[in-house]
Amino acid sequence: MRWGTVGPVLLIVGLLFLFLSKAGEPQTQYAPLGAYFDYAEASVPVNAVTPLPPAEFQAIQRANADRSTAQIDLVLEAELYRDDLGPLGAELQAALDYVQERTGIRLADRIKLIISQDAGCGFHGLTYSDVRVIYIYSCAGVPRQRVVNIAAHEFVHQLEQDRYGPPHLSADLVLSEGFATWGAGKYWLGGNPDFATFARQYRDTGAALPLGTHYASVGAGGMNVLYYEWAAFVDYLLATYGRERFDALYLTGGGQQPGAAQYATIYSRPFSQLEAEWQGWLGQ
Ligand SMILES: [Zn+2]
Numbered sequence: 241m242r243w244g245t246v247g248p249v250l251l252i253v254g255l256l257f258l259f260l261s262k263a264g265e266p267q268t269q270y271a272p273l274g275a276y277f278d279y280a281e282a283s284v285p286v287n288a289v290t291p292l293p294p295a296e297f298q299a300i301q302r303a304n305a306d307r308s309t310a311q312i313d314l315v316l317e318a319e320l321y322r323d324d325l326g327p328l329g330a331e332l333q334a335a336l337d338y339v340q341e342r343t344g345i346r347l348a349d350r351i352k353l354i355i356s357q358d359a360g361c362g363f364h365g366l367t368y369s370d371v372r373v374i375y376i377y378s379c380a381g382v383p384r385q386r387v388v389n390i391a392a393h394e395f396v397h398q399l400e401q402d403r404y405g406p407p408h409l410s411a412d413l414v415l416s417e418g419f420a421t422w423g424a425g426k427y428w429l430g431g432n433p434d435f436a437t438f439a440r441q442y443r444d445t446g447a448a449l450p451l452g453t454h455y456a457s458v459g460a461g462g463m464n465v466l467y468y469e470w471a472a473f474v475d476y477l478l479a480t481y482g483r484e485r486f487d488a489l490y491l492t493g494g495g496q497q498p499g500a501a502q503y504a505t506i507y508s509r510p511f512s513q514l515e516a517e518w519q520g521w522l523g524q
Pocket of ligand 1: 393416
């Protein structure tokens, strides 16, 4: 992949919950947190390798924060959550504190988090980690808890950049998305004990996908499956082989292709064998 020329990578979050069908229709009631894990509501995933346009970045740099926390400058591009800014800022910083603790990575510098709204009123997140800008696209009626949940995953993408540097931008997706999902922990577990629980459920219901599947080919439901499976696989790698080797693996590249990092070099076994051993680890 031509990282030198394409600029920053957009790492687009996996759980993209569908508000397209509800766009413009005020919801009469905020959905409970559990609805966040209703896969039937997942929307179409997007992946792109696109730099943040310089003019847009300059505008972002000039923008005054609507709310600042210890590490986050929160900017409202759309009139969303303005009445909730105090609690939202506190909840976002709490999520950032949580993922830093969980991943053992400290944010290298402040980040700017922009809450915006796209034409389709879709809900998703983007991290331009090289310029420390995170976008969350939301819409009226989307509970702010969902913003916090998705931000937890995006924060980890920034932590990946801070720990691994530019190689992060060409990392194997199993590792970059798996670690971001694993790192988001409780914000993505929906009360379940761990990510292996999800992977076992996919296996038992026939929804499981091979770990080397690219999410661009499987639609929204498949993308959700992959993100949770990758998180469970990252959990397995960390628990079995430790953090040091995981970090070494992360740096071996892979051009954003799932399963393309140098697993055999680091773990003395190919990706396919690790996948089989992971399935054994999931157990019954
Ligand atoms: Zn992501």
